[in-house]
Every structure is written in structure tokens, then in C-alpha cells.
Amino acid sequence: MHDPKHPNPETHAMTRTQTPPTPTTTDSPGPLPLGLSRAARFAHDQPISGLIHIAFNTPGIISLAAGLVDYDSLPLDEVGPLTQAILGSNDAARAALQYGTTEGFDAFRETLFTHLQQLEAQAGGTLPDTCSAKDIVVTTGSQQLLHTLTEVLVDEGDIVIVGWPSYFVYTSALTSFGATVRSVDLDDDGMDPAKLERLLEGIEAVGQLHKVKAVYVVDYHQNPTGITLSAERRPRLLDVVRRFSEQAGHRIVLIEDAAYRELTFDGNAPRSIKSYDTDSRHVALCQTFSKPFAPGLKTGYGLLPEGLTAPVAVSKGGRDFGSSNLCHHVLHRAMVSGVFEKHAEGVRAAYAKKLAATHAALEEHLGDTPGVTWSRANGGMYVWLTLPESIDTSMGGALFNRAVEEGMLYVPGVFCYPTDPTRTPPTNTIRLAVGVPTVEQIHEGIARLARAIAAVTPPLG
Numbered sequence: 001m002h003d004p005k006h007p008n009p010e011t012h013a014m015t016r017t018q019t020p021p022t023p024t025t026t027d028s029p030g031p032l033p034l035g036l037s038r039a040a041r042f043a044h045d046q047p048i049s050g051l052i053h054i055a056f057n058t059p060g061i062i063s064l065a066a067g068l069v070d071y072d073s074l075p076l077d078e079v080g081p082l083t084q085a086i087l088g089s090n091d092a093a094r095a096a097l098q099y100g101t102t103e104g105f106d107a108f109r110e111t112l113f114t115h116l117q118q119l120e121a122q123a124g125g126t127l128p129d130t131c132s133a134k135d136i137v138v139t140t141g142s143q144q145l146l147h148t149l150t151e152v153l154v155d156e157g158d159i160v161i162v163g164w165p166s167y168f169v170y171t172s173a174l175t176s177f178g179a180t181v182r183s184v185d186l187d188d189d190g191m192d193p194a195k196l197e198r199l200l201e202g203i204e205a206v207g208q209l210h211k212v213k214a215v216y217v218v219d220y221h222q223n224p225t226g227i228t229l230s231a232e233r234r235p236r237l238l239d240v241v242r243r244f245s246e247q248a249g250h251r252i253v254l255i256e257d258a259a260y261r262e263l264t265f266d267g268n269a270p271r272s273i274k275s276y277d278t279d280s281r282h283v284a285l286c287q288t289f290s291k292p293f294a295p296g297l298k299t300g301y302g303l304l305p306e307g308l309t310a311p312v313a314v315s316k317g318g319r320d321f322g323s324s325n326l327c328h329h330v331l332h333r334a335m336v337s338g339v340f341e342k343h344a345e346g347v348r349a350a351y352a353k354k355l356a357a358t359h360a361a362l363e364e365h366l367g368d369t370p371g372v373t374w375s376r377a378n379g380g381m382y383v384w385l386t387l388p389e390s391i392d393t394s395m396g397g398a399l400f401n402r403a404v405e406e407g408m409l410y411v412p413g414v415f416c417y418p419t420d421p422t423r424t425p426p427t428n429t430i431r432l433a434v435g436v437p438t439v440e441q442i443h444e445g446i447a448r449l450a451r452a453i454a455a456v457t458p459p460l461g
């Protein structure tokens with residue numbers, strides 16, 4: 001099952017303690033190596049690509065692995081007319097087909113700011129008084145924003161603190177920046193501020209606090225666990241970041257990745273951490289249209305703390321001087337016309353149905369299996385499964401191979417643990433994603449997984 005083109009990051013991931021390979025000189029003549037940069041040599045392939053390879057090459061397989069969104073709730077009926085309305089007017093078409101500005105056009109940023117205020121008001125909060133649309137930067141997906149924030153904050157050897165486990169595409173990117181990743185356990189309420197505090201105290205005790213640049217938190221229906229940071233922990237987490245910033249001698253930035261905020265089924269999403277950042281000094285709130293609307297429009301945005309908008313815009317400008325202006329115009333129309341909000345409601349309903357089906361199927365097929373537990377998120381698209389420690393879920397292991405033979409694919413949980421040089425990830429967890437499969441496929445996929453688990457479970461006694 002191991003595909004050498006897509007190495008398992010467990011064996012392949014580099015840590016800061018390792019030096020990236022340098023091109024070697026040999027006596028034998030051969031093709032000259034590329035003079036790859038240190039960053040390129042630190043980078044490694046995403047673990048998920050090995051799984052995609054299996055998904056494409058195994059007929060009939062049901063993938064509960066892919067992080068893609070639900071096909072049926074993509075806005076097919078909405079994007080066409082919105083785009084037509086732009087292209088049907090010469091002025092609107094010219095504005096949209098011309099270059100935009102690096103941060104995104106002003107009216108769109110105003111609309112996004114109003115949208116964030118509305119989300120906050122629904123949750124009983126407000127945005128900091130000092131924030132305005134000028135603090136918004138629109139990016140090519142929120143991934144570009146996360147990457148750019150890291151680029152402007154983190155030098156090689158700096159420390160970024162993340163959840164254990166965490167969103168692996170971002171933590172892999174951290175590795176390519178040469179950052180040292182440290183991690184804090186999650187429980188049912190998300191990252192525990194007391195544990196963050198203890199970690200920072202430990203880092204301070206060894207004289208490294210000045211290297212801590214950011215704390216990264218996916219605080220709504222987290223990828224991979226589905227966990228939401230509780231309302232009570234939000235101000236406390238920020239408080240810890242504020243206090244240790246004083247000692248670090250610079251502002252530690254709390255990167256609040258709210259990618260799944262608008263997929264909260266019951267409408268009871270808590271206030272953002274940003275809403276507690278009253279002087280807007282610490283929190284970079286990152287959101288995206290990918291989950292509640294369409295990832296193909298590849299548009300994310302951030303509400304950034306004081307001083308960060310300019311360096312982010314300069315860095316982004318050097319890369320692309322602005323994301324797709326046409327996509328921004330389409331999304332702007334979707335927002336001001338109410339199309340976005342109406343559509344997002346439908347998307348939430350679709351995921352609510354799928355997650356309910358997943359929980360029901362797990363109950364039916366694995367409810368009586370000793371040592372098997374799973375998360376029950378009220379939003380997003382992920383379920384995190386913990387199996388008995390004796391079962392290794394890793395890629396190429398007995399359970400993984402058996403699951404593929406049965407005809408289902410999952411993400412081995414080990415991929416979701418960052419490369420924290422002080423820790424060894426557990427090997428008995430699984431991430432299930434319900435974006436792509438239908439309700440019927442979810443039921444069948446979990447029945448297959450349950451058969452695979454039964455097959456590799458040693459008999460009792």
C-alpha cells in the first residue's frame with residue numbers, strides 16, 4: 001500500500017532538529033541536481049496525496065477520507081446568474097475583469113466586515129471598536145492567509161503552538177518554514193488554556209519564549225476532530241497569549257482559523273476569540289467561502305490585528321498582487337443579494353444530515369465494540385474515532401489494509417498530529433470526513449470499517 005511517491009509523513013516528516021538534505025557531489029557524472037532552496041527541501045508532500053492515489057485507483061471504494069465538500073450542495077444555480085449579471089453589464093464586467101487591489105476591493109471588504117459583525121451579533125458579541133474594513137485582507141482561500149501570516153511572523157527556528165491533533169495541511173506548511181511546532185492537547189472543549197500556560201511556562205524556563213510567534217487554533221468544529229473551543233475558554237486562551245506576550249517582548253499572534261464557523265447546524269456558534277481582542281492587538285481571524293459556499297472560488301479573508309494588514313498585503317502582493325477579482329465580484333454580489341446566506345443555510349442542512357447519519361451508523365455498527373469512541377460535532381464535516389490502543393490505524397498497517405480490502409478509506413489519525421519534537425503521536429485514531437459520500441455511502445462505508453475493525457481485533461480471552 002505504501003506509495004514511494006507519496007511518503008508517509010510519519011517516516012518522512014522533518015523536524016527542526018534535522019537538517020534538510022543538501023545536494024551531494026559525486027565522482028560519477030550524472031545529471032546536475034536542482035539548486036533547491038532550503039524551504040523547498042524542508043517541505044514534504046501532503047500525507048493526503050497517498051490516500052487520494054488509493055481512492056482513484058481502487059474501484060468501488062467508499063472514501064470517508066477526502067476533505068472535499070459536498071458535491072450536491074455546491075451553488076450551481078447561484079454562481080451562473082451572479083456571473084452573468086456581472087458580465088452582462090459593461091461597467092461591472094470591466095471592473096471585475098481588470099486587476100483588483102491586493103487586499104480585495106473596498107466595497108467587498110466593507111461587506112465582509114459587516115458580515116463578520118453580523119456573525120458576532122448572532123453570538124451575542126461585537127467586534128473590537130478599533131477594527132474596521134481596513135483590517136480585512138482577502139486571499140486565495142484561507143490557506144493562503146495562513147501561509148502568509150506565517151511567512152510574515154515566523155523565522156526558521158521560531159516556535160508556533162498548535163492543537164494536538166491539528167489541521168495537517170497547515171502544520172506541514174509550518175515544517176517547511178523551519179518552524180518548531182509545539183502542541184497542546186485538546187479535550188471536548190478544545191485547547192485548554194491552563195495547558196497552554198504550562199507549555200509557555202516550560203518554554204520560558206528554557207529561555208525560548210522570545211521565539212514563540214503564534215498560537216494556531218481551529219476553534220469551530222475543528223479539522224480533524226470536530227471539536228469546538230468552548231465559549232468559556234475563548235477569553236482565557238487570549239488572556240494567556242496576552243500575558244506571555246509581555247514576557248516574550250513582542251505580541252504573540254493568536255491565529256483563529258474559523259474555517260467551519262458557518263457550518264454550525266443549530267446556529268449557536270460561540271463568539272469568535274477576536275471579539276475578546278478589544279484593542280485588536282493579538283487575534284488574526286481567518287474565514288473562508290470554501291466551506292459554506294464553494295471552494296472553487298478559492299476565496300478566504302482575514303480580520304487582522306493592528307499592524308499586520310500591511311505586511312500581509314505586501315507579502316501577498318509580491319506573490320500575486322491580488323486574488324481573482326472576478327471571484328470577489330461574484331461573491332460580493334452573492335453577499336449583498338442574500339444569495340450567500342440562503343445558500344449557506346442549505347449547506348448546513350446537508351452536513352447536519354450527513355453527520356447525523358455518520359453518528360447513527362457508528363452507533364449501529366460500532367456502538368457495542370469495546371474501546372471505540374467518537375466525537376459528536378454539531379457542525380462541520382468531521383468525526384474523530386478512537387480505537388483500542390492495540391489497533392494500529394496507520395497507513396499500510398493491518399487495519400488500514402483490511403479497510404481498503406473491504407472497500408473503504410479513512411485518514412489515519414497519525415497524519416493529523418504535528419511534528420512536535422517532544423511527542424510521539426498515538427496510532428489508534430481515525431479521521432472520517434463526510435463531505436463527499438452520500439448518506440447511503442456513509443452507512444455502507446462505516447459497515448465496512450466495522451468489519452475491518454472486527455477482523456483485526458484479537459479474540460477475547
Ligand SMILES: Cc1ncc(COP(=O)(O)O)c(C=O)c1O
Pocket residue numbers: 067140141142143144167218223257259287288289290295298299300
Ligand atoms: C481548518 C482549515 N483551515 C483552512 C483550510 C483552507 O481552506 P481554503 O484555503 O479552501 O479556504 C481548510 C481546508 O480544508 C481547513 O480544513
